[in-house]
Amino acid sequence: MKNLITRTTIMILFLWSCGGKEKVKSTEVESLNEELKxxxxxxxxxxxxxxxxxxxxxxEALPWHEGNERLIYPLDDFQVKFKSFGDDEGTEKLFQKDVPNWFQEKIHSVINTGEVTAHYLILMRKDKSFPEGEMYDVSELKEAEGLSQVVLFENPSIRVSRAKLEAGVETSVHKGIYRLVYPLTDYSVIYDKENQEEGIRNIYKGVAHWHLPSNHSIKNVSNQGVADFLVFEFRI
Structure with a gap:
């Protein structure tokens, strides 16, 4: 496991005093940003x-911060309490492993109220739009022995799926939109994009990679067994 954070991981835009009402000076916010980033x-x-x-x-807790519209993907089961501005009591929430959750934009804080580490991914869009004319619709992989794909979450902004590709198996050519792939295992693949083979890629667990829209296929050529990965497809 690579180094991961134990403190806040979201861009801190606002901090509030212990009473939750006074805004901290911008210089103090910038200083904390530098410390945490x-x-x-x-x-x-x-x-x-x-x-x-x-x-x-x-x-442990994350201090007050502003979160954009975002998807939370739990990598384990855990329990946290969310507090939003004006809500002193907060709300307890249980997260289940591999069950994505969508959150609206809100200033909030988070404290781990459970007994285990809260391990999760946060995915959010920035303001920059994707170029016009690109492919925005998702497409399904054709069923094949040794290949599985399960859609875990879907809304107008993002689709999340988990795919498993056994050693030696190749997918059909399929369309991909703007997407982030998060590997859950180590594996090696041959990536064929627009009928141009790009050679063997060694993929490592927990090291995300980004893809632009293309028609492509993937073949698992690793000796480690199943290529198990999450695909986060951004629609807008």
Missing amino acids: QPEEILLENEYIKAIEVELKAG
Whole structure:
């Protein structure tokens, strides 16, 4: 397991005093931003999206911050309490492993009220629009022996699916939109894009990669067995 964060992982825009009412001076916010922003906190970031991986230990908390519309993907079962501005009591929430949750934009804080580490991914869009004329619709893989794909979550903004590709199996050629792939195992694949083979790619567990729209196929050529990965497809 690579270094992951134990403190906040979202861009801090606002902090509030213990009473939850006074805004901290912007210079103090900027100082805290510098302290918290470490390279290993960001899973992947580009001009369109930001993806973060969080490990929040039992009893630890994320300070007040503004979260954009975002998807939370739990990598384990855990329990946290969310507090939003004006809600002193907060709300307890149980997260189940591999059950994505969608959240609206809101200033909030989070505390791990459970007994285990809260381990999850955060995926959010930035303001920059995708180029016009690109492919925005998702397409299903054709069924094949040794290949499975399960859609775990879907809304107008994002679709999340989990795919498993056994060793030696190749997918059909299929359309892909703007997407982030998060590997759950180590594996090696041959990636064929627009009928141009790109050679063997070694993929490592927990190291996300970004793809632009294309027609492509994938063949699992690894000796490690099943290629198991999450696909986060961004529609808008």
